[in-house]
Amino acid sequence: MAENKTKATAASAGDYVAAIADESRRRDCDRLMGLMAKASKHPAVMWGPAIVGFGVHRYPLAGGKQGEICAVGFSSRKGDISIYGVTGHPQASELLARLGKHKLGKGCLYISRLADIDLNVMAQLVSQAVEDKQA
Template identity: 65%
Template structure:
């Protein structure tokens, strides 16, 4: 089996953020670091070269093996900010309706800018995602 490409690295979150050219996008990403750190109670860690992640989510693979990815995280992409771990199966659809302007992909939430969404609702989505992943594994995120 091939080794996962997206895994925690020693790259600097601060360097990643400071390299974001658009000052408004950089400020949005700095806000997401604060919101996700506070809500997940996990430090920001670079996963690969472009995902800022919080905690670890282990999930089953075929043959009794496990994969892992950040429990929640985000990445500044060309068009939008991709927010990982808060969308998909089991998400409170009522909260999604209250969130504001966003798009959904397979397990991904896309926002153009944080001003388009209600940050309190986003914080609840992050909290629910973290709680659901802890319950799934019957323990802290970094087991």
């Protein structure tokens, strides 16, 4: 079986965010990094070259093996900020209804900017997702 390409690295999450060219997006990602670290109770760690992750989620694979990815995370993409891992817990749909302007994709939440969402709701999404995955 192929190994997971997205792994925790020693790269600096702060350097990743500082290198974001758009000043507004850089500020949003810096604030989001602080919010997610506080809500998840885990430090920011780079997963691959472009995902700022928090915590570790281990999951079973075929043949008794185990995969691993960040419990929650985000990445600054071309059009939006992609937020990973926050939509699968049982209370997510109720919280998403109160979040504000966002789009949903396959396992991802997309926001254009932090001003479009309720940061308290985002913090709840993050903390509940991490709790759910580490239970």
